Amino acid sequence: MSLAESIPSRNEVWTVERLVTYTAGYFRQKGVAAFRLEAELLLANALGTDRVGIYGMWQAPVSMRERDVYRELVKRRGLGEPIAYILGRKEFYSLEFVVSRAVLIPRPETEIIVAETVKFIESIESPRLLDVGTGSGCIPVSVLKHNDRATFVAADVSDDALAVCRLNASKHEVDSRLRAISFDMMKPWREQLSDEVFDVIVSNPPYVALSEAHELQVDVKHFEPHEALFSGEDGLSMIRSVVDRAPDFIADGGHLLIEVGEKQSSRVIEYAGRKRAVVHERTINDLAGIPRCLVFRKV
Ligand SMILES: C[S@@+](CC[C@H](N)C(=O)[O-])C[C@H]1O[C@@H](n2cnc3c(N)ncnc32)[C@H](O)[C@@H]1O
DSSP, X not given: OOHHHHSOOTTSOOBHHHHHHHHHHHHHHTTOTTHHHHHHHHHHHHTTSOHHHHHTTTTSBOOHHHHHHHHHHHHHHHTTOXXXXXXXXXXXXXXXXXXXXTSOOOOGGGHHHHHHHHHHHTTOSSOEEEEESOTTTHHHHHHHHHOTTOEEEEEESOHHHHHHHHHHHHHTTOGGGEEEEEOOTTSOSHHHHTTOOEEEEEEOOOOBOGGGXXXXXXXXXXXXXXXXXXXXXXXXXXXXXXXXXXXGGEEEEEEEEEEOOTTTHHHHHHHHHHHOSEEEEEXXXXXXXXXXXXXXXEO
16 A cells, blocks of 8 residues: 555545554554554644544544645655654653654663662762763653752763753753763763762663664664764774773762663673773663663772
8 A cells, every 4th residue: 555545535534533544554564563553643643632632533524734744744654764753752761752863762671771770879868970872861851850869960972962851851840950961972081071970870872883784673774863873893882981981980889870782791791890990780681681781880
C-alpha cells in the first residue's frame, strides 16, 4: 500500500477510526512495530488532542485541513523519522521530555543510571553531580525530580542540545538546581570545571564504533545526531576520556556511573583497572540482559 492509498482521497468522509485503521495498515507494511499506537498518536497530534481524546471522537469526521496535517506527519514516519522527533517529546523515567533532532532520543536502558544515582545520593546531605554528554538532560532532570537537595552540572559539547536540556529543566521546575555548560569531554576538564568536586559523575557518552555504523537501524543512523552516537573506530574514545579524567573531579568514596554498549563492558572495566583511580563495584544489566551500566568508586 502506498502513502496515497493509506490516506484516501480528499472528497470522501473519513472518520477517526477509518483514518487510524488505514494508517496502521500503511505503517505495518513499512515495518513500524507499534503501527496502530503510532497511527493513533500522530492523529491525536494532528487533531490537537491525546490518545484518550481521539477515542472520544472515534466516529467523528476529520476535516480536510486536519487530514492534510496528519498526512504530513504520516509521511515523515513512513520515511523512517522516529515518532519522538515528530511529536517533539519522549517519556523517560515516567517524565515527559522535549526532544529535537539536536539530541539523542532518551532510551529506557539509560533509566538504570538514574535509578542507581538516586540510591547513591539518598544519604548525602547536599549531593553535587555532573552529567557528561547530557543531551536532552534526561538523566539530571530525572534525578533532580527525585532528590530536592541535589544540584547538577549538565555538560555537553552541543549548544543546541544544551538549549533542549535547559528547556527540560524549566519544564520540570528543576532549573534553579541545574547548570547547563558547554563542555568538551575530550579536552582537559580542569579548564572547563575549575576545581569543582562531585559526589557522583554520570555519563552516557557516544559509544558506537564507526566501524559498526552499518549495523545501526536506519531511523537511528539517518535521524539521530551523529555526534551523540559515534566515538572513534572502536567506539571507546569518549568512554576512555571519561575514565581518564573523571576521577580527579570525584570526592573520595564518590561514584562514577557509565553506560556502555553491548560487548564493551569487559574492555572498559579492564581499562579502568589499569588506571587504578577508581575500582569497579558492579555491572548492571539492562532488561535484555546486556551489561549496560558500570559502577565505579573513587579510591
Ligand atoms: C549518547 S548521547 C546521551 C545523551 C543523554 N545523556 C541521554 O542519555 O539520552 C551523548 C551526548 O554526548 C554529547 N557529546 C558528544 N561529544 C561530546 C564531547 N566531546 N564532549 C561533551 N559532550 C559530547 C552529544 O552531544 C550527546 O548529547
